[in-house]
Amino acid sequence: MIGKIKKFLSGFLKKWGKKKDMKIGLYGPPNGGKTTLANRICQDWLGEDMGTASSMAHETREINIKEQINIKSKGKELTFNLVDTPGIATRIDYEEFLKSGMKEKEAKKRAKEATKGVIDSIKWLDEMDVVVVVLDATIDPYSQVNITIIGNLQARKIPVLLVANKIDLKKANIKKIEAAFPQYKVVGISAKYGKKVEKFYETLFEVA
Amino acid sequence: MVTLRILPYTEIEHLSSLGRIRKILNIAKENKIVLMQGRLRKEEEAELIKTTMEEIDKTFKGIELAVIYPSENKETGIFASIKNGIINTLLGDRQGLTIVGPATIVKQIKKDPKKIELLTQEENSKKKSSRKKK
Numbered sequence: 001m002i003g004k005i006k007k008f009l010s011g012f013l014k015k016w017g018k019k020k021d022m023k024i025g026l027y028g029p030p031n032g033g034k035t036t037l038a039n040r041i042c043q044d045w046l047g048e049d050m051g052t053a054s055s056m057a058h059e060t061r062e063i064n065i066k067e068q069i070n071i072k073s074k075g076k077e078l079t080f081n082l083v084d085t086p087g088i089a090t091r092i093d094y095e096e097f098l099k100s101g102m103k104e105k106e107a108k109k110r111a112k113e114a115t116k117g118v119i120d121s122i123k124w125l126d127e128m129d130v131v132v133v134v135l136d137a138t139i140d141p142y143s144q145v146n147i148t149i150i151g152n153l154q155a156r157k158i159p160v161l162l163v164a165n166k167i168d169l170k171k172a173n174i175k176k177i178e179a180a181f182p183q184y185k186v187v188g189i190s191a192k193y194g195k196k197v198e199k200f201y202e203t204l205f206e207v208a
Numbered sequence: 209m210v211t212l213r214i215l216p217y218t219e220i221e222h223l224s225s226l227g228r229i230r231k232i233l234n235i236a237k238e239n240k241i242v243l244m245q246g247r248l249r250k251e252e253e254a255e256l257i258k259t260t261m262e263e264i265d266k267t268f269k270g271i272e273l274a275v276i277y278p279s280e281n282k283e284t285g286i287f288a289s290i291k292n293g294i295i296n297t298l299l300g301d302r303q304g305l306t307i308v309g310p311a312t313i314v315k316q317i318k319k320d321p322k323k324i325e326l327l328t329q330e331e332n333s334k335k336k337s338s339r340k341k342k
Contacts, residue, residue: 091270
């Protein structure tokens with residue numbers, strides 16, 4: 001009974017407080033460009049970076065939050081806390097990090113941190129008000145990790161915006177992502193070069 | 209050698225979410241590929257990933273996971289929707305097929321709406337494959 005009351009109160013407070021500190025989460029598999037997009041948003045509206053992005057998988061291994069980002073588009077205004085999450089994966093092998101020249105001890109430490117990062121990302125799902133799923137548009141979208149992330153957001157009734165990132169690359173295929181997840185809005189962008197980012201902000205207003 | 213372990217729905221239907229996850233993970237940790245009749249709920253899939261991450265160590269590097277959902281059947285229209293509704297009521301999460309393999313054996317499970325391919329680590333060759341959609 002107490003549990004039920006607690007759940008009701010937390011749900012009520014979450015809804016009540018939604019406008020005050022809306023949380024927008026960046027989710028997706030590793031190397032989709034979540035931190036690059038987070039940096040793009042922070043640069044555009046705060047003039048500073050959020051975190052370090054690199055081509056190596058699991059560069060982000062902790063939840064990063066940037067508070068009170070205020071964006072404006074076509075006369076509308078939206079204030080939110082941006083949550084950049086570690087990439088979700090089903091496998092982590094420290095030997096993969098060795099291939100990029102990392103020492104064994106460092107690789108093992110990174111792998112350990114990466115597993116914790118995945119756990120934290122999943123735990124934080126319930127805290128989100130809106131989620132932007134960032135996918136690498138050059139990679140096949142039919143992966144189970146993508147389906148599991150999006151399925152969990154659907155089950156939790158959290159609004160979703162799909163970003164098909166890396167459209168500056170020749171292999172990028174937005175249509176394939178649209179075909180894989182036809183029930184969601186998909187915006188093709190290049191977070192790295194700022195291509196079509198305006199369209200991203202416009203669509204974020206529609207979803208949030 | 210690759211060992212497949214068939215897990216019929218009757219073996220998991222009485223289990224709790226935690227029990228189902230434990231059962232799948234225990235088999236995968238024995239270096240066997242699980243072919244489970246039915247599927248986990250979305251929240252259970254996330255829980256499976258979380259539990260997998262908690263158990264990664266020197267020998268266990270994680271899993272590869274693929275679920276064939278009944279909704280991947282693209283039939284549309286009112287009759288299909290009624291039919292799907294009835295099937296869903298009768299069978300629930302008994303529908304579909306779940307494949308879970310240890311990452312040390314399964315390199316990748318490639319899936320698109322028409323087929324599913326399981327690539328093993330050994331020689332990176334395609335060992336198993338292909339379930340065509342009706």
